[in-house]
Amino acid sequence: MMSKVEAKTNPAPEEVVEIISRGLASEAILTLFARCRVHYDGRAKSELGPGDRVIIIKPDGSFLIHQKNKREPVNWQPPGSMVSFSLEDGVVRLRSVRRKPKEILEVELIETYLASYFLAEDYEELALTGSEAEMAELIFENPRLIEDGFKPLFREKPIRHGIVDILGRDRDGNLVVLELKRRRADLHAVSQLKRYVDTLSEEHGNVRGILVAPSLTSGARKLLEAEGLEFKKVKPPKREEKKRGRQKTLFD
Amino acid sequence: MMSKVEAKTNPAPEEVVEIISRGLASEAILTLFARCRVHYDGRAKSELGPGDRVIIIKPDGSFLIHQKNKREPVNWQPPGSMVSFSLEDGVVRLRSVRRKPKEILEVELIETYLASYFLAEDYEELALTGSEAEMAELIFENPRLIEDGFKPLFREKPIRHGIVDILGRDRDGNLVVLELKRRRADLHAVSQLKRYVDTLSEEHGNVRGILVAPSLTSGARKLLEAEGLEFKKVKPPKREEKKRGRQKTLFD
DNA sequence: TATTTTATATCGTGC
DNA sequence: GCACGATGTAAAATA
Numbered sequence: 001m002m003s004k005v006e007a008k009t010n011p012a013p014e015e016v017v018e019i020i021s022r023g024l025a026s027e028a029i030l031t032l033f034a035r036c037r038v039h040y041d042g043r044a045k046s047e048l049g050p051g052d053r054v055i056i057i058k059p060d061g062s063f064l065i066h067q068k069n070k071r072e073p074v075n076w077q078p079p080g081s082m083v084s085f086s087l088e089d090g091v092v093r094l095r096s097v098r099r100k101p102k103e104i105l106e107v108e109l110i111e112t113y114l115a116s117y118f119l120a121e122d123y124e125e126l127a128l129t130g131s132e133a134e135m136a137e138l139i140f141e142n143p144r145l146i147e148d149g150f151k152p153l154f155r156e157k158p159i160r161h162g163i164v165d166i167l168g169r170d171r172d173g174n175l176v177v178l179e180l181k182r183r184r185a186d187l188h189a190v191s192q193l194k195r196y197v198d199t200l201s202e203e204h205g206n207v208r209g210i211l212v213a214p215s216l217t218s219g220a221r222k223l224l225e226a227e228g229l230e231f232k233k234v235k236p237p238k239r240e241e242k243k244r245g246r247q248k249t250l251f252d
Numbered sequence: 253m254m255s256k257v258e259a260k261t262n263p264a265p266e267e268v269v270e271i272i273s274r275g276l277a278s279e280a281i282l283t284l285f286a287r288c289r290v291h292y293d294g295r296a297k298s299e300l301g302p303g304d305r306v307i308i309i310k311p312d313g314s315f316l317i318h319q320k321n322k323r324e325p326v327n328w329q330p331p332g333s334m335v336s337f338s339l340e341d342g343v344v345r346l347r348s349v350r351r352k353p354k355e356i357l358e359v360e361l362i363e364t365y366l367a368s369y370f371l372a373e374d375y376e377e378l379a380l381t382g383s384e385a386e387m388a389e390l391i392f393e394n395p396r397l398i399e400d401g402f403k404p405l406f407r408e409k410p411i412r413h414g415i416v417d418i419l420g421r422d423r424d425g426n427l428v429v430l431e432l433k434r435r436r437a438d439l440h441a442v443s444q445l446k447r448y449v450d451t452l453s454e455e456h457g458n459v460r461g462i463l464v465a466p467s468l469t470s471g472a473r474k475l476l477e478a479e480g481l482e483f484k485k486v487k488p489p490k491r492e493e494k495k496r497g498r499q500k501t502l503f504d
Numbered sequence: 505t506a507t508t509t510t511a512t513a514t515c516g517t518g519c
Numbered sequence: 520g521c522a523c524g525a526t527g528t529a530a531a532a533t534a
């Protein structure tokens with residue numbers, strides 16, 4: 001039986017290949033510390049010269065190459081990519097291919113400082129609160145947060161050019177479009193709202209547009225006023241009872 | 253002198269703390285394989301129950317918690333965050349704090365399968381080609397790609413509501429706004445272009461708007477036509493001589 | 505599969 | 520620090 005974790009420091013190329021091979025076969029998370037070169041070609045194309053990086057290959061095909069700074073991997077491949085490897089003249093090469101769009105990632109391991117795998121067991125999903133979806137729920141529960149007499153009618157309503165967050169009517173029966181943003185709203189948010197209002201105005205008279213967000217950028221406020229649109233300050237709620245990620249059980 | 257890499261499998265809590273301590277002190281990349289719980293509160297709020305994850309803490313404060321699937325970390329903290337740790341009753345806790353916006357990430361290590369650090373040396377930056385910036389260069393070099401007689405005048409030109417990618421004139425002297433997209437353009441891109449055209453139309457007559465991209469979504473094409481805007485097919489070039497990331501040298 | 509939109513988006517640039 | 524827009528954005532929801 002395989003152990004849950006295996007790690008070899010300063011492994012020989014043959015040992016690197018051995019650990020990669022066992023890790024891939026067993027649906028483990030592979031982690032390498034290595035000096036390497038990276039070549040990528042696909043939607044764009046990049047080269048990365050020799051340096052020390054952390055390489056992670058997940059059982060779903062996700063492939064991450066991390067430098068010592070930043071939250072983002074310097075190179076990567078998304079889930080569903082197919083990984084392979086080779087050992088020639090003492091050099092280990094990793095190759096990950098994504099089918100559509102066609103993208104290839106190649107890593108040349110110059111020197112490997114650590115090769116490891118981790119048979120991770122994880123049945124929990126993230127339970128997150130404070131999302132835009134929860135803002136929408138809040139407004140449906142308490143429409144007065146927008147204004148007295150506001151009646152929400154549709155959520156995620158497709159119209160000709162796009163999908164409206166919330167569509168409703170005000171106390172005078174006017175159609176009202178709400179565009180929700182969980183964070184400070186910018187010019188893009190205003191343009192989006194205007195697109196919805198313009199589209200609906202073609203078939204309905206006097207359509208109001210309200211941007212619902214915790215705050216506005218200076219430019220967004222200017223454009224909003226210039227376009228005759230409105231703003232209502234609402235913060236995304238952090239619920240006590242978090243929306244739970246679906247919990248997988250042994251009986252799934 | 254510290255070694256470049258250190259890794260201990262199934263370490264005792266005291267050994268975990270020892271490695272974390274040395275790793276943080278030496279600007280190393282810390283990597284843990286552990287069964288853990290995670291709590292996050294900041295722009296949003298989340299809980300993650302017990303499970304096996306890969307935890308990476310970088311010298312710039314970036315903090316990543318990866319499950320066995322997906323390209324994205326399930327929880328994280330961006331660069332600049334401050335990390336601390338504690339050992340109480342045999343339980344190791346990690347805490348990362350971001351100042352603005354105020355965000356706190358806490359990890360409770362239930363069981364640690366591997367604790368490691370990696371003194372990564374890396375002086376290379378990614379050299380990437382095929383970006384929108386290179387599309388813009390291409391158009392300035394060869395304006396006929398847009399149309400005969402097109403004269404590009406400004407790049408990244410601030411106007412009242414936003415920043416135009418390329419502003420120029422056609423052979424008849426009409427103002428022309430180009431909005432560039434390196435990939436298939438969507439509704440959002442059309443709205444952006446329309447905002448620029450609307451803004452400039454207030455002060456200039458007959459402003460043309462051209463969306464420049466390798467392709468359009470069906471919805472984008474419909475909206476573009478409805479708004480009287482134009483499309484020109486251009487793919488981002490992959491240059492032979494890549495734009496090189498600034499190379500740091502010993503003499504920087 | 506294609507489209508649309510959100511995101512604890514992150515990141516870079518300019519003011 | 521804020522504002523603005525790109526990203527090999529990724530991921531989710533939907534048709």
